[in-house]
Amino acid sequence: MQVLTSLPIETKEPCVIALGNFDGVHLGHRRLLEHGLGQAKRLGVGLDVLIFEPHPLKVLFPERGIQLLSTTQERLLHMEEIGVRTVYLLPFTREMANTSPEQFVEKILLPLGVVHVVVGFNYSFGAHGKGNPELIRTLGQKHGFGVSVLQAQVMDGLIISSSSIRKALLQGNIALAKSLLGRSPCLSGTVVHGEERGRQLGYPTANILPPEDLLIPKRGVYAVWASLEGKRVLGMMNIGMKPTFHDLYGTIVEVHFFNFDGNLYDREITVYIEERLRDERKFNGINELLFQLKKDKFEAEDLLRGIH
Structure with a gap:
């Protein structure tokens, strides 16, 4: 073309x-x-x-x-x-x-x-x-x-329209967005350096900076996948403001990929969103957060393997 x-x-x-x-x-x-x-x-x-x-x-x-x-x-x-x-x-x-x-x-x-x-x-x-x-x-x-x-x-x-899909994504309704798009919605951006807190917790994340005009779905945790180095890699994405660690923080997009340890910094990647798992929430300490992350990973892996 x-x-x-x-x-x-x-x-x-x-x-x-x-x-x-x-x-x-x-x-x-x-x-x-x-x-x-x-x-x-x-x-x-x-x-x-x-x-x-x-x-x-x-x-x-x-x-x-x-x-x-x-x-x-x-x-x-x-x-x-x-x-x-x-x-x-x-x-x-x-x-x-x-x-x-x-x-x-x-x-x-x-x-x-x-x-x-x-x-x-x-x-x-x-x-x-x-x-x-x-x-x-x-x-x-x-x-x-x-x-x-x-x-x-x-x-x-x-009516199938871009505005209907935007509304669905802002409400976290991935199933509706999928049906109107005819495919899974996605989010693209450049991988940038973050606080590296996820790495310290055993859940390293790729922090994605989307273009300024791109819609970011409702805050929460999502089951996602991406094509990295020629392979389909499963993961979970958090869109939020890190309430466990910060009282006031800008919205960030971070993805923890399962079974992937390559260097993604400064690369443009596209993440495909399959389902919203839960709302963003503030946890009472690291242990409670780690327990939830383990639960999120299990749920995301189970869901994504069923799809892929």
């Missing part, structure tokens, strides 16, 4: 273009991209995707803060798996934000060789989000490209 960060100088060969942010590439997104693949096959062209980086909300409303489900790299990997030919990863700037819907079509979509556009029912584009699926249909008729608008995908009465 090709990833381009600028528009082509010359008009590209014909293509179907899927538009959206695709945060998480959940089952709703997959349905949209699969529909795009079907249209591309029907028309004898490739499927391309156009997304903006950073997320438009970060530029338009920097004070709000955003909580993304996936890194850009994760989104690209999932799109490649689905069969996308090219991803245009274009910079989102104030100038781009002020582009009218008509200019968006004429200056961006048409030079990309669009013959068909695929969008979700709630897609908006152009300055102030004035463009909607109805307008892109009208512009498609004017400029000679087809448009598919996919309606909301529903599972057990719940």
